[in-house]
Amino acid sequence: MAGSELTNLRSPRVKAARRLTKRAFREQDRKFLAEGPQAVREALRLDGVTLELFATAEAEQRHSEIVGEAAARGLPVHRVSGEVMAELSQTVTPQGLLAVCGLVHVPLEEALPAEPRLVAVLAHVRDPGNAGTVLRTADAAGADAVVFTDASVDPYNGKCVRASAGSLFHLPVAIGVPVSEAVRHLRRQGLRVLAADGAGKHTLDDVDLSGPTAWIFGNEAWGLPEEVLAEADDVVRVPIYGQAESLNLATAAAVCLYSSARARRHP
Amino acid sequence: MAGSELTNLRSPRVKAARRLTKRAFREQDRKFLAEGPQAVREALRLDGVTLELFATAEAEQRHSEIVGEAAARGLPVHRVSGEVMAELSQTVTPQGLLAVCGLVHVPLEEALPAEPRLVAVLAHVRDPGNAGTVLRTADAAGADAVVFTDASVDPYNGKCVRASAGSLFHLPVAIGVPVSEAVRHLRRQGLRVLAADGAGKHTLDDVDLSGPTAWIFGNEAWGLPEEVLAEADDVVRVPIYGQAESLNLATAAAVCLYSSARARRHP
Numbered sequence: 001m002a003g004s005e006l007t008n009l010r011s012p013r014v015k016a017a018r019r020l021t022k023r024a025f026r027e028q029d030r031k032f033l034a035e036g037p038q039a040v041r042e043a044l045r046l047d048g049v050t051l052e053l054f055a056t057a058e059a060e061q062r063h064s065e066i067v068g069e070a071a072a073r074g075l076p077v078h079r080v081s082g083e084v085m086a087e088l089s090q091t092v093t094p095q096g097l098l099a100v101c102g103l104v105h106v107p108l109e110e111a112l113p114a115e116p117r118l119v120a121v122l123a124h125v126r127d128p129g130n131a132g133t134v135l136r137t138a139d140a141a142g143a144d145a146v147v148f149t150d151a152s153v154d155p156y157n158g159k160c161v162r163a164s165a166g167s168l169f170h171l172p173v174a175i176g177v178p179v180s181e182a183v184r185h186l187r188r189q190g191l192r193v194l195a196a197d198g199a200g201k202h203t204l205d206d207v208d209l210s211g212p213t214a215w216i217f218g219n220e221a222w223g224l225p226e227e228v229l230a231e232a233d234d235v236v237r238v239p240i241y242g243q244a245e246s247l248n249l250a251t252a253a254a255v256c257l258y259s260s261a262r263a264r265r266h267p
Numbered sequence: 268m269a270g271s272e273l274t275n276l277r278s279p280r281v282k283a284a285r286r287l288t289k290r291a292f293r294e295q296d297r298k299f300l301a302e303g304p305q306a307v308r309e310a311l312r313l314d315g316v317t318l319e320l321f322a323t324a325e326a327e328q329r330h331s332e333i334v335g336e337a338a339a340r341g342l343p344v345h346r347v348s349g350e351v352m353a354e355l356s357q358t359v360t361p362q363g364l365l366a367v368c369g370l371v372h373v374p375l376e377e378a379l380p381a382e383p384r385l386v387a388v389l390a391h392v393r394d395p396g397n398a399g400t401v402l403r404t405a406d407a408a409g410a411d412a413v414v415f416t417d418a419s420v421d422p423y424n425g426k427c428v429r430a431s432a433g434s435l436f437h438l439p440v441a442i443g444v445p446v447s448e449a450v451r452h453l454r455r456q457g458l459r460v461l462a463a464d465g466a467g468k469h470t471l472d473d474v475d476l477s478g479p480t481a482w483i484f485g486n487e488a489w490g491l492p493e494e495v496l497a498e499a500d501d502v503v504r505v506p507i508y509g510q511a512e513s514l515n516l517a518t519a520a521a522v523c524l525y526s527s528a529r530a531r532r533h534p
Contacts, residue, residue, distance in 0.1 A: 038512070137518050142508025163515075170510040205529060241409025241528050243437040245305070247521070248430075251404050254518040255525045261508050262472060 005057065007081040014080070017054065017088050017100055023154050030103050032156035033088070034168075036095045037063045042166030043101050044069055049169065051100045052076040056085050059096025066097065090158035103156065104169060108182065111145040111172040112189050117212045118260050119186060121147040123179050123228055124219040125249065128153045132163025133250040134217060139167035141257040147182050148175040179216070183231045186214040193233045196256050197223045198246050200237035204256065207236055209263035215256050220249045272324065274348040281347070284321065284355050284367055290421050297370050299423035300355070301435075303362045304330050309433030310366050311336050316436065318367045319343040323352050326363025333364065357425035370423065371436060375449065378412040378439040379456050384479045385527050386453055388414045390446050390495055391486040392516065395420045399430025400517040401484060406434035408524040414449050415442040446483070450498045453481040460500045463523050464490045465513050467504035471523065474503055476530035482523050487516045 006014060017033065019025040026032050031051065034043045037059075043050045044066065053070045057079060060067050071077050085094050112119065120138040125131045131153045138146050148155050155161070155175060161168055174182075183193050191214040194207070216232060218224035229235050238252050247255070273281060286292040287300050298318065301310045304326075310317045311333065320337045324346055327334050337344050352361050379386065387405040392398045398420045405413050415422050422428070422442060428435055441449075450460050458481040461474070483499060485491030496502050505514055505522050514522070 133515050133518060136511055137514060139509040140505070140507045140511035140514050165512065165515075167509075167511050205533065238407070238525070239529075240407045242406040242434075244403055244407035244434050245432065247404060247407050248400050248432075248517070250515070250518060251400060251521040254514070254521045258505070258522045259525075262506075265508075266472060 005079045005081055006084050009084060009087050013078060014084055014087060017098075020100065021090060021158060023157070026154070026156050031100055032103060032161065033158060034099045034101050034161055035089060035091065035097070035158065036162065037066055037097050038166050039161060040097050040099045041066050042169040043099050044073070046104070046169055049101050049104055050075055051102055052078065054078050054080050054085065054088060054098045056080060056082055056096035063097055091162070105155070105173045105175045108147065108174040108177050108185055111147065111174040113144055115212070116144040116189055116191055117264060118143045118257070119145050119147065119191060119214040120253065120257060121149065121179070121182055121186070121214060121216040122152045123149045123216050123224060125152045125217060127220055127249075128157040128159035129163045130220060130250045131155065132160040134253045135160070135164040135173070136167040137250065137254045137257055139170045141261040143171060143257065145172040145174065147177055148173065149179045149182055150176045151179065179228050180231055183216070187233070193231070195224050195229050195232035195235045196238070196252060197229060197235050198237050199223065199229070200235040202234060202236050203239040204236060204259050205239055207234065209260045213260045215253070215260070217249060217253050272346045272348055273351050276351060276354050280345060281351055281354060284365075287367065288357060288425060290424070293421070293423050298367055299370060299428065300425060301366045301368050301428055302356060302358065302364070302425065303429065304333055304364050305433050306428060307364050307366045308333050309436040310368050311340070313371070313436055316368050316371055317342055318369055319345065321345050321347050321352065321355060321365045323347060323349055323363035330364055358429070372422070372440045372442045375414065375441040375444050375452055378414065378441040380411055382479070383411040383456055383458055384531060385410045385524070386412050386414065386458060386481040387520065387524060388416065388446070388449055388453070388481060388483040389419045390416045390483050390491060392419045392484060394487055394516075395424040395427035396430045397487060397517045398422065399427040401520045402427070402431040402440070403434040404517065404521045404524055406437045408528040410438060410524065412439040412441065414444055415440065416446045416449055417443045418446065446495055447498055450483070454500070460498070462491050462496050462499035462502045463505070463519060464496060464502050465504050466490065466496070467502040469501060469503050470506040471503060471526050472506055474501065476527045480527045482520070482527070484516060484520050
């Protein structure tokens with residue numbers, strides 16, 4: 001624990017962390033920010049991921065077990081003023097705890113176990129909150145991995161990290177993969193590749209989901225492009241039983257992923 | 268169509284609409300705002316709900332069928348400047364179309380059909396975006412009605428209306444009902460009342476959902492209070508197959524509502 005409190009917004013340490021709110025600098029420095037006690041706790045569970053911690057005096061007290069764990073591992077813990085935390089934080093009401101982490105994604109080839117059963121692919125998801133929510137849901141549904149294609153949002157975006165609620169640290173994530181490459185690889189690994197799209201011929205009620213499945217999810221507004229639909233083994237829609245035109249992307253993904261997870265357990 | 272464009276932010280008409288962004292005035296005036304082409308289109312499908320329309324010149328052209336429909340019904344359509352629309356709008360990028368509507372909720376007793384099959388109850392949902400998403404999902408899952416208890420957010424909140432994507436106009440919504448009153452009424456109508464909570468003894472995999480079901484959803488952060496859990500016929504959790512601590516509220520609601528909807532069709 002550093003004895004004195006960092007109060008200078010212009011200190012090199014604060015500026016070095018602050019620049020990680022921008023994607024270009026995250027890629028250059030190979031680091032990102034994980035904010036809030038939940039994300040920091042989950043980051044600390046992985047060896048070598050957390051590089052340093054920023055904490056306000058108040059958060060240090062409230063989350064003493066987290067800060068203590070970081071200190072016990074020999075990680076630098078910087079006590080910062082509320083003003084400095086506000087500068088680093090990307091939330092309206094910062095929770096006083098923020099970790100600088102090394103990137104956690106892995107190459108697609110290393111993301112999957114020998115016999116994968118469930119994988120989520122975010123093909124054109126642009127909203128970081130939606131992407132993080134799908135990542136969290138995939139984790140909850142027991143997915144083996146999540147793939148962010150090259151046309152999707154950066155999973156290290158602060159909003160995505162936050163919405164993932166720690167799940168970014170729970171399961172293998174591959175990023176920047178062209179969608180057709182992802183489809184080919186997943187199919188080679190024995191997964192049936194299903195595109196989730198409102199234009200699907202089949203509904204979730206018509207398909208057998210008890211086998212190994214990869215789900216591809218598209219854009220919030222316009223779904224998946226033709227070429228992705230053409231590459232999938234099947235295009236499947238969530239049935240709409242009422243008058244709604246469609247479902248929110250993260251909601252539709254939840255229904256699909258849990259349908260697969262449960263069909264596999266109760267075929 | 269009014270010939271001239273409203274440009275004065277202080278005009279009585281603009282001020283009368285603008286005050287509807289506040290709950291107290293919505294309740295006093297018995298009106299609310301529905302923003303964007305999707306919400307306005309759905310509002311217009313209901314007789315007598317839309318009271319007047321504000322549209323920018325650009326939106327009037329782009330959504331001529333909606334504006335034409337309003338005009339054909341004899342509704343006042345006010346052409347407004349972009350600046351006036353920005354004053355009325357609650358979004359960062361206004362879509363140029365906004366309706367003043369009369370409240371659409373009904374008493375709980377009138378919300379349910381003779382033999383209800385699926386009802387969603389929002390018991391302590393505070394985030395309007397989440398509430399609107401659950402409303403949209405309930406609509407998609409074919410729910411008969413949605414109940415907002417007295418401890419939940421106002422469904423006429425702009426963010427909730429927007430997240431509902433028109434569903435506020437699709438199915439009966441009851442508001443301001445104490446949760447125990449809602450539970451009693453739903454049970455009298457033949458529904459089994461299930462509380463969705465991470466602390467549930469049973470998981471979705473263990474319960475038979477083929478019968479008529481009412482789901483109670485709680486708060487984003489702390490779930491449902493003890494007294495609600497005690498009043499329900501059963502407390503059910505969505506199984507977590509991976510490492511995630513929990514699911515996002517709207518996501519969990521989607522999994523529950525669709526499990527019921529599908530179990531009823533494929534028992």
